[in-house]
Amino acid sequence: MQVKVxxxxxxxxxxxAIRYGFLVxxxxxxVFFSLASENFASPFSAVFIFQSVSITGILALGVTVTLIxxxxxxxxxxxxTSALMLSSYVMVVWEMSAVWAVVFSLxxxxxxxxxxxxxxxKMKVPDLLATLGMMFLLVGLQRIPTEGRSISTGMVMPxxxxxxxxxxxxxxxxxxxxxxxxxxxxxPVSVVVLLVLGFIVWMFMELTRHGRLMxxxxxxxxxxxxxxxxxxxxxxLAYMISGVLASIGGILLAARLGRGDIASGxxxxxxxxxxxxxxxxxxxAAKPNVFGTIIxxxxxxxxxxxxxxxxxxxxxxxxxKGTVLVVALVFTFxxxxxxxxx
Amino acid sequence: MQNTAVxxxxxxKAFGANNVLRGIDLNLPKGRVTALMGANGAGKSTMVKxxxxxxxxxxxxxxxxxxPFKPTSPADAIRAGVVTVHQSINDxxxxxxxxxxxxxxxxxxxxxxxxxxxxxxxxxAQELAANIGLNVDIRKMVxxxxxADRQLVAIARAMAQKPKLLILDEPTSSLxxxxxxxxxxxxxxxxxxxxxxxxxxxxxSDIKRIAxxxxxxxxxxxxxxxxxxxxxxxGAVKAMLGRRMSEFSIDIPQVGHPVFQLEKLALLENxxxxxxxxxxxxxxxxxxxxxxxxxxxxxxxxxQIRPTAGKMLLNGGxxxxxxxAEAIKAGVFRTPKDRATNAVIQGFDITKNITLPFxxxxxxxxxxxxxxxxxxxxxxxxxLGIVCQxxxxxxxxxxxxxxxxxxxxxxLAETSNLLILDEPFQGVDIxxxxxxxxxxxxxxxxxxxxxxxxxxxxAVEIADRIIVMVDHTVKGEHRNENLDLDAVLAQxxxxxxxEQLNAG
Numbered sequence: 001m002q003v004k005v006x007x008x009x010x011x012x013x014x015x016x017a018i019r020y021g022f023l024v025x026x027x028x029x030x031v032f033f034s035l036a037s038e039n040f041a042s043p044f045s046a047v048f049i050f051q052s053v054s055i056t057g058i059l060a061l062g063v064t065v066t067l068i069x070x071x072x073x074x075x076x077x078x079x080x081t082s083a084l085m086l087s088s089y090v091m092v093v094w095e096m097s098a099v100w101a102v103v104f105s106l107x108x109x110x111x112x113x114x115x116x117x118x119x120x121x122k123m124k125v126p127d128l129l130a131t132l133g134m135m136f137l138l139v140g141l142q143r144i145p146t147e148g149r150s151i152s153t154g155m156v157m158p159x160x161x162x163x164x165x166x167x168x169x170x171x172x173x174x175x176x177x178x179x180x181x182x183x184x185x186x187x188p189v190s191v192v193v194l195l196v197l198g199f200i201v202w203m204f205m206e207l208t209r210h211g212r213l214m215x216x217x218x219x220x221x222x223x224x225x226x227x228x229x230x231x232x233x234x235x236x237l238a239y240m241i242s243g244v245l246a247s248i249g250g251i252l253l254a255a256r257l258g259r260g261d262i263a264s265g266x267x268x269x270x271x272x273x274x275x276x277x278x279x280x281x282x283x284x285a286a287k288p289n290v291f292g293t294i295i296x297x298x299x300x301x302x303x304x305x306x307x308x309x310x311x312x313x314x315x316x317x318x319x320x321k322g323t324v325l326v327v328a329l330v331f332t333f334x335x336x337x338x339x340x341x342x
Numbered sequence: 343m344q345n346t347a348v349x350x351x352x353x354x355k356a357f358g359a360n361n362v363l364r365g366i367d368l369n370l371p372k373g374r375v376t377a378l379m380g381a382n383g384a385g386k387s388t389m390v391k392x393x394x395x396x397x398x399x400x401x402x403x404x405x406x407x408x409x410p411f412k413p414t415s416p417a418d419a420i421r422a423g424v425v426t427v428h429q430s431i432n433d434x435x436x437x438x439x440x441x442x443x444x445x446x447x448x449x450x451x452x453x454x455x456x457x458x459x460x461x462x463x464x465x466x467a468q469e470l471a472a473n474i475g476l477n478v479d480i481r482k483m484v485x486x487x488x489x490a491d492r493q494l495v496a497i498a499r500a501m502a503q504k505p506k507l508l509i510l511d512e513p514t515s516s517l518x519x520x521x522x523x524x525x526x527x528x529x530x531x532x533x534x535x536x537x538x539x540x541x542x543x544x545x546x547s548d549i550k551r552i553a554x555x556x557x558x559x560x561x562x563x564x565x566x567x568x569x570x571x572x573x574x575x576x577g578a579v580k581a582m583l584g585r586r587m588s589e590f591s592i593d594i595p596q597v598g599h600p601v602f603q604l605e606k607l608a609l610l611e612n613x614x615x616x617x618x619x620x621x622x623x624x625x626x627x628x629x630x631x632x633x634x635x636x637x638x639x640x641x642x643x644x645x646q647i648r649p650t651a652g653k654m655l656l657n658g659g660x661x662x663x664x665x666x667a668e669a670i671k672a673g674v675f676r677t678p679k680d681r682a683t684n685a686v687i688q689g690f691d692i693t694k695n696i697t698l699p700f701x702x703x704x705x706x707x708x709x710x711x712x713x714x715x716x717x718x719x720x721x722x723x724x725x726l727g728i729v730c731q732x733x734x735x736x737x738x739x740x741x742x743x744x745x746x747x748x749x750x751x752x753x754l755a756e757t758s759n760l761l762i763l764d765e766p767f768q769g770v771d772i773x774x775x776x777x778x779x780x781x782x783x784x785x786x787x788x789x790x791x792x793x794x795x796x797x798x799x800x801a802v803e804i805a806d807r808i809i810v811m812v813d814h815t816v817k818g819e820h821r822n823e824n825l826d827l828d829a830v831l832a833q834x835x836x837x838x839x840x841e842q843l844n845a846g
Contacts (some may be wrong), residue, residue, distance in 0.1 A: 209701035
């Protein structure tokens with residue numbers, strides 16, 4: 001009998017390191033930056049961090065959901081920029097209201113997710129390739145209506161018409177308003193959206209039977225199926241959730257920028273994937289999880305803000321993010337030994 | 343002096359607490375074909391994996407023509423002259439390369455230099471092909487070849503290594519009779535060249551055609567050696583499945599009304615249809631060799647595959663599930679075989695593993711009730727005697743036997759009309775086997791139970807009735823009372839005589 005005796009109360013130093021190492025590292029960073037840069041420990045730099053993290057975080061939630069069913073969604077970045085372009089187009093060119101802009105974008109996100117899911121489940125295209133293809137398709141598609149130009153009021157359309165629609169104030173509110181929280185104008189709307197969505201997705205994944213079954217699919221698809229789970233339906237659902245979350249991110253980005261900027265959102269994919277993967281290391285989960293993903297996004301935000309305030313040049317940012325990701329993956333797979341081995 | 347190509351002495355191998363090989367002593371003479379037989383879990387594949395360098399033995403020695411042989415990797419084993427052709431044909435060939443490149447692949451992989459000399463490769467490949475009489479255009483891509491030709495290419499490729507020992511793992515399992523004939527001709531030639539061949543198969547027709555001797559394994563030991571012509575196939579089957587002393591005696595209960603009926607059901611296009619009835623409170627064991635159709639029957643019963651003819655009745659109504667979910671809804675539960683691949687959810691704790699199929703019962707508006715889940719789990723742990731600290735222990739921390747108890751307990755948690763247990767004693771220690779068997783018998787009322795097992799003593803321990811399957815149809819039925827084991831085993835073995843039926 002190889003029943004491992006497990007002590008529930010006392011953990012070995014190694015287990016402690018695996019479980020709390022990343023949180024300690026994050027706290028250490030906070031302390032370090034606060035000491036090294038006098039402006040770092042202020043509510044406004046906190047706001048800046050939250051603001052920079054919120055859209056990445058929302059996309060990362062979607063990545064997490066697809067990772068949970070052992071899938072992967074590479075198309076989230078381009079889904080987000082497509083939502084950005086679509087919502088701008090709806091308001092500026094079609095001159096419709098903010099509500100329609102949001103509704104169309106959400107539907108588009110869900111449809112992209114559905115297409116991804118069907119490609120993977122019905123056409124048996126491997127997840128990475130299906131969503132990579134979708135990514136290219138969307139990157140190209142979003143350029144066609146405006147012949148590759150960004151969307152703003154007063155721009156000249158391909159047919160010579162000058163656009164007259166505007167971004168409605170209520171739409172811009174989503175991106176620019178800040179709620180009072182002890183200090184005036186502290187919390188941006190996008191942060192509230194992230195927290196609310198994070199809570200909903202967390203609840204869905206951890207507390208409902210659907211989340212449970214999705215985790216089961218991710219761990220052993222065959223076994224989940226033999227236990228009567230409709231594997232295909234849950235996989236499609238995961239990609240649809242991912243698509244909708246990405247389109248929400250795109251809407252918020254459009255509201256912040258106030259124009260349909262064709263070049264924005266380049267970093268969205270890599271940053272949100274990094275956040276979700278860093279999340280594996282949080283609390284020693286060694287699997288995709290919502291809480292970890294949000295911490296992962298926050299971690300990246302703190303690191304970048306701290307470095308910026310210490311005058312590190314902008315071109316070092318990607319290098320730093322990459323390093324953090326690699327370290328987090330080592331935490332997860334090498335130290336905890338739960339990664340591949342059964 | 344050397345007629346013995348391979349000499350294995352005292353070979354043992356354990357995975358954790360699970361002793362898979364318990365001291366193997368075996369000689370393989372050169373220029374002879376040794377057939378190796380053994381039920382699932384007897385240790386055949388582990389022994390092969392030690393020989394071909396995938397696993398390292400815990401103790402014991404292997405010598406190859408007198409020289410010690412201790413491979414550290416598959417490549418190492420091949421270099422030393424032990425070459426294996428695995429069951430799944432595509433493991434042995436690279437489909438996107440031409441035949442010539444496939445034949446010299448190992449040399450390419452080990453070779454020196456950077457550029458390939460196409461002409462030289464062709465020439466080398468041609469020689470190899472001619473040497474073993476391979477009749478395939480070597481410029482063809484492997485993915486344009488049929489299964490049999492692929493198999494021959496895989497073997498030819500193995501022969502390029504000039505093996506001293508060639509191991510073939512169920513090589514005819516996907517070949518037609520004619521294709522198998524080609525393979526046997528090739529093996530005849532290799533035998534004449536003095537290669538020692540270890541041939542893993544249960545098929546009587548294969549063994550009759552090609553084997554010079556039969557070795558049987560059970561429980562990690564050699565249980566029989568048959569060298570006298572004509573080879574005693576039935577004796578070998580008995581040595582492989584036969585019965586150990588078992589103090590079990592079964593009280594066969596009064597069976598209730600028929601719960602589940604199979605009417606003129608056919609599993610394959612050309613297999614004979616059969617009818618069966620499973621009654622309330624009754625435990626029916628279905629036994630047979632690998633490939634006899636047990637697994638297919640289990641798949642049909644719970645909607646994984648459709649029968650080619652006939653129908654099924656559940657409590658009198660037509661039962662035709664399209665998938666597992668529909669089967670479960672109808673109250674037909676199945677614990678699949680190979681729990682690691684088909685049942686265990688790694689990373690989940692005991693509770694989550696137990697409640698997996700019935701999360702709906704523990705949820706309100708989709709939200710899970712942890713308390714209700716934990717209660718079910720505690721109940722199951724108690725009932726089956728699962729050894730653990732807490733119901734929230736990770737499933738991976740349990741021994742194989744306890745994991746299997748969890749998998750069985752998963753389906754005992756709700757009431758079923760028909761419970762199918764597919765090899766429930768696979769990779770399970772003797773105590774767990776007793777516990778599971780007892781539990782199944784004690785709960786047998788108010789449902790019909792079907793258990794698929796290959797080993798006869800497992801069958802005898804649990805069954806009210808034993809059904810023997812051969813060639814995807816029912817060959818015989820026996821009440822488990824004053825059972826004539828020899829007759830049952832003869833039926834199981836007698837089996838493969840009519841194998842031509844499903845070849846092709």
